[in-house]
Amino acid sequence: MARYLIIGSRCSFAAGEADFCRDLVCRLAPADNRVTLFLVQNGVLPARAGARGSSFADLACIGVEILADDFSLRERGISSDRLQPGITPAALDVVIDRLVDGAKAIWR
């Protein structure tokens, strides 16, 4: 089982582009990979409950671990109880943990 760490730093509302991270994890997770999507910087904005067109529920259902950088959340005034179900606040240390564990990491 390969391990992947996809770091999403862009807000899908503002980037004006297809949601690269979402597409990537959707392809990786069903192929018996362990996939973590780590949201950071403006990448945490679509994680808010009720954010239009940005449900992460489908990703959680296929086994993707979805984490949101707690520092980025605090910077933007987003409390953990305002996140979509299935998204967990996490320290940036997780990125280092995954790198040390040998996950294939992609920053977007």
Next chain:
Amino acid sequence: MAERKTLTFALMDTPYESARTTTALRLIDIATRRGYAVNVFAYEGAVMLPFSRQQPHRNAVRGRNVEEENHLLTKDVVAALMEMAARNGGKLDWVNCGLCVDERGVGEAIEGVRRGSPADLWKLVEASDNTLVIGTR
């Protein structure tokens, strides 16, 4: 004793313009606190992060002098990270891409920064447990 881990980060962003720089420095901070060996290959605008001629400035709009403004300089952050790494039994090897340095005329870097080439990035990656590339869009 566990083997010391080695991580490489490739940074591309120029100082003061992107949250990516803040996040990158936070990641390096975490790794150096753990005593890991950390390699940084800075290319494009990121070669200015350890530029030694960075100067603090006053803030005329808010009426603050240089001391009151206490402007954060990335060269000081890089120096502090190098000290942190050494204090925790690790090392921060910062390599500035020489081509990128010359293009920008920023050859004066703080002590501890060395000049390299893209071939050095390959060597760093080969010698690392893992690598994270944080590129500008």
